[in-house]
Amino acid sequence: MIIVSITGPTATLARQQVRASERYADLIEFRLDLLGGEKALDLLRVANKPVIATCRSEKEGGAFRGTENERWALLRAAAHVGAAYVDVELDVAERMAAFRAEHPKTRIILSHHDVGGVLRDASALFERMKQFDPYVMKLAYTAHDAGDITRARTFLTFARRHRRRAVAVAMGEFGEATRVLFTKFGGWATYAAPDRGAVAAPGQISASVVTTVYRVRRIDAATKVYGVIGNPLVQSKGVLLHNPLFKKYGVNAVYCRFPVIDVGSFMQECAPLLHGFSVTIPHKQTLLPMVDEVDEPAAAIGAVNTVLRKRGKWFGTNTDAAGALDAMETKVRVKGKHVLVLGAGGAARAIVFEARRRGAVVFVANRTEERARRVADEFGCTFVPMSDLAATDFDIFANATSVGMVPHVDSSPVPKAILRNKVVFDVVYNPPITKLLREARRVGAVIVPGTEMYINQAAMQFGLYTGIRPARAVLRKVLFSL
Numbered sequence: 001m002i003i004v005s006i007t008g009p010t011a012t013l014a015r016q017q018v019r020a021s022e023r024y025a026d027l028i029e030f031r032l033d034l035l036g037g038e039k040a041l042d043l044l045r046v047a048n049k050p051v052i053a054t055c056r057s058e059k060e061g062g063a064f065r066g067t068e069n070e071r072w073a074l075l076r077a078a079a080h081v082g083a084a085y086v087d088v089e090l091d092v093a094e095r096m097a098a099f100r101a102e103h104p105k106t107r108i109i110l111s112h113h114d115v116g117g118v119l120r121d122a123s124a125l126f127e128r129m130k131q132f133d134p135y136v137m138k139l140a141y142t143a144h145d146a147g148d149i150t151r152a153r154t155f156l157t158f159a160r161r162h163r164r165r166a167v168a169v170a171m172g173e174f175g176e177a178t179r180v181l182f183t184k185f186g187g188w189a190t191y192a193a194p195d196r197g198a199v200a201a202p203g204q205i206s207a208s209v210v211t212t213v214y215r216v217r218r219i220d221a222a223t224k225v226y227g228v229i230g231n232p233l234v235q236s237k238g239v240l241l242h243n244p245l246f247k248k249y250g251v252n253a254v255y256c257r258f259p260v261i262d263v264g265s266f267m268q269e270c271a272p273l274l275h276g277f278s279v280t281i282p283h284k285q286t287l288l289p290m291v292d293e294v295d296e297p298a299a300a301i302g303a304v305n306t307v308l309r310k311r312g313k314w315f316g317t318n319t320d321a322a323g324a325l326d327a328m329e330t331k332v333r334v335k336g337k338h339v340l341v342l343g344a345g346g347a348a349r350a351i352v353f354e355a356r357r358r359g360a361v362v363f364v365a366n367r368t369e370e371r372a373r374r375v376a377d378e379f380g381c382t383f384v385p386m387s388d389l390a391a392t393d394f395d396i397f398a399n400a401t402s403v404g405m406v407p408h409v410d411s412s413p414v415p416k417a418i419l420r421n422k423v424v425f426d427v428v429y430n431p432p433i434t435k436l437l438r439e440a441r442r443v444g445a446v447i448v449p450g451t452e453m454y455i456n457q458a459a460m461q462f463g464l465y466t467g468i469r470p471a472r473a474v475l476r477k478v479l480f481s482l
Helices: 011-024 037-045 068-080 090-102 122-130 146-161 173-179 207-212 238-248 263-269 296-301 320-328 346-357 369-379 386-391 435-442 450-466 472-480
Strands: 002-006 027-031 051-054 085-089 107-114 136-142 166-171 190-192 224-230 253-259 276-279 306-310 313-317 338-342 361-365 396-399 423-426 446-448
Touching: 002 011, 002 207, 011 027, 011 037, 011 207, 027 037, 037 068, 051 068, 068 085, 068 090, 085 090, 090 107, 090 122, 107 122, 122 136, 122 146, 136 146, 146 166, 146 173, 146 263, 166 173, 166 190, 173 190, 173 253, 190 207, 224 238, 238 253, 238 450, 238 472, 276 450, 296 313, 296 346, 306 450, 320 346, 320 396, 320 423, 320 450, 338 346, 346 361, 346 369, 361 369, 423 435, 423 450, 435 446, 450 472
Parallel strands: 002 027, 002 190, 027 051, 051 085, 085 107, 107 136, 136 166, 224 253, 224 276, 338 361, 338 396, 396 423, 423 446
Antiparallel strands: 276 306, 306 313
16 A cells, blocks of 8 residues: 655645646545645545545644644544545544544544654554554654664564554654565555655655655565665665666565664664665775675775675675776776775775776875875775875876765865876766766866766676676666666
8 A cells, every 4th residue: 555645735736746646546645734724625525546634743743733622623524525544643542432433434543653762662552552443553753773664663563463454654764664665564555755745754755756666566575675775875876776677677676775874783673674785885894794704805895885695694795896997997998007096985995906906006095094094005005195196197086985976066076187188987976977077077087977887886786686687788778767
């Protein structure tokens, strides 16, 4: 079940949202607290799908400021004009009996929203809600790290065990996966945002994306779960690449975003749900000691960007190294060339390792000089202070930092003058052409966008996940159609 929440705030916008989203929805939720209360009741007749009437209180993250009697009057009026469901908050659940007597055919969704904190005891909350015997029990709470999504799973596990319909959502970007994996967890439905309007709750995904990208209607107990971990992940396009590839090649799998702060918590709470995952900034090095086995290149690099479950153990590898150098070598062979790498994190280490392996002379610079010195010493390269970049003799410049990434698209890590007539590579792929690359092109440099590295490493990752090696042309077509 996909429930689309209509937020307006005007009646005209609400009607547009219904028209744009109805083809994806099983149910339409009208947020009366956001739509003008009593004035919005006529909108309930607009939808061609069953309607949920919700009037969320301020205490639980809504906008309704009236009295409880006024709120119940709205819900009764909504039932009178044909709402199939009404949403009742748990703290006023004792009023449900009177409502049922008046509207016996209207189904009740009993909800609890913990907006500020993280639910601690899902089982106790389930037992409390169950005693009121609602048609559906709904839990929403704010997640502060990806590991918090397991509380939604716990709540839904109790519901499944007791054969009860339930919805559980971890709100905010850290809980996004709960909106996709609800059927894996045993949930009755997910709430989605209208395609033309504001979200009703933090972290809602648009109805079209939930349906066409994540294909939630096809997720079942056998669906394998993959994903990407990092923080932030707003710039990540992995879900828009791997999910269409799963569809194209007929693989029963889904790829989600898991914004992670505490990697240890993720490995304990979330990783058991997954068959594999990609790793991005800032966890490529942090995760290395937490996997059971790593291959020789990843061990030498000291960073992993791909983790797979094999025979009950976690296996780590690194597709960044080959992905980056293969991208560069579409323009110039690196053997014997001088490569200047800016950065000292996982991506930089991968590029330094692979460039050295392919016979390049490598220089390393970084804003934090101590980190650059350590990388240079470890890989047998030359450290270059940032102040000496203009005086350094190099053929290829590789930006291995996040400078220039969305949303900081007006930033460049180095002045354009040092890039004249060089080959310039940027690991940043969102946006595809960064300020660094634009300026480099203006001074006669040959540019290599980060999208090329991304396509290369993603193709290798997909092969590791599925055993299928998609053609680069297929990935490029998917990526540039986004």
